[in-house]
Amino acid sequence: MTGVTSVASLTPWHRSVLGTVVLYLHFVRLAFLKFLAYRLRYYTGVVSYTIFVTGHYYLYGALFASRVVEHGSMEGGNLIGGLTLTEMITYVAVSWIGRSFYFNNIHRDLSSMIEEGGISLQLIKPYHVQDVMMFEAVGESGFRLVMFSLPIMVVVVPLFDISGPPDSMLYLWTFLSFCLALVIYSQINFLLGCLAFHMKNIQGVLRAKMVAFDFLTGVILPFTFFPEWFQTIVAWLPFQGISYVPVTIYLGKRAGSDLVWALLIQLAWSVGLYLAGRLVWFISVRRVTVQGG
């Protein structure tokens, strides 16, 4: 009797912590390689981001020029939302350079995986889809940093004479802040992708997201352009941590404890959204029905 049970019992499946780390790091590398295959979009992307900064350069140039005409250059006539024109151009450039780094399409990848049934294959594998997507996003952003953000910087910085931050330590803090932005952005995208578990067609939501994000994260306009009540609302939302926080760090608008506080808020949102993603996944994944997979 005892002999029989010892033969039939299987060793419980186990993976060491190191094994888990190595597994997920693999996805970073794979994503990096995958995007190397899609180079075309980055060549054109450099052009299009440059167009974008150029467009805003002229738009804000016109705005500030018209402001000075109407108000005179004294008594803050040359300030809009607390920024000078030079700061405003820097704001736009750093926003878009940052966007070229943290951007990803987790929401689209996940939702099409759910709609087309590919999700079933993901569910039987010994990893968590949320973590895989996060690490793939890290690999993608690593690729973007080298192949996309750096070339954009090389073009945009001399073209519009973008100045560095007031203190060179702020380069480091800005980069750290954009890394946290990557986590926040990816986790919000993951949550949006999970909507596909509950809706047949989420194209409309994804379209609205595209517009809403650039607006709510502060990429298009700094929050100080808006009325007080709007600033209060966005201060309580996670989106500020994607662009507004890192860019204002770069501009030196957050010093000392303000800087630490801003980074801590980003960190808190990163963790909070990650946990929310886990929870939503746990609830949603039970609804999956795949026909034949």
Add this chain to the structure above:
Amino acid sequence: MSTTEIWRRGYPGEFRRQVRIFGFYFAQFVKMRLAYRMDFFIDTLAVSFSSLVQLVILATLFSKVEALRGWSFPQVLFIYGFSLVPLGLFNLTSINLYRFSDKFIIQGKFDRVLLRPLNTLAQVMFESFNVSGFNEIFLGLGIMIFAGMKLQLTWGVEDVLALLILAPSASLVFTGVFLGITSVSFWHEDRMGLAPPVYNVIRFSRYPITIFGAPVRFFMTFVLPFAWVAFYPATWFIGSPEFSRWAFLTPLVGGIVFGGAVLIWRRGVANYASTGS
């Protein structure tokens, strides 16, 4: 177009046959959409929300100044309203262009298109519609009427006629640009292609072109001719002595851009090699 069919029916007959069939495509699509009414509702909300965000941005800019390089808020608002009409017309039929490389090239669905005795481009464009385009059209008309009241414009028969000519021409510019980009996926099977970055440029098309420097003006007029989707045609209504005489070049620009794109498309179709799936 199949040569045998033309031989049998002649061009007008063949055209009528294809129009009738694409009518059925649309009917089929409507039936499909009615199955998911909730999604339609959410789509509508999403489009309205996007437009609302754009309006808020415009209003915020104009809360800082009375006029932007001499252009008043109602004038810029009118240009924005106009831009939504061609954009809506374009969005109605463009949804398959946007996902063309993914759906037709990589998944090999284009084989099926080639087997049918129907125009390939029309099959791709009319297979699916984006009804939320109607939303943009109506919203755009509403904004134009509102801004027109602020500008004290009077709408005559000739204005309505001008709108009926200029708005579809402007949407040909959109369709042409994106069709050209889509056709590139016959050679490069990149999943997302060039469309998203160019799509981003659309938002500059709604500002008066005079706020930009000469290189950008040149670029938006001749290279990526998005100045023709809103600014040039809209100046005809808001009466700009400098620009309104250019407005009626819009149909010509639309024709050239769309015609050029169709040529690229044809070469692409000839170049198409199935993935075999």
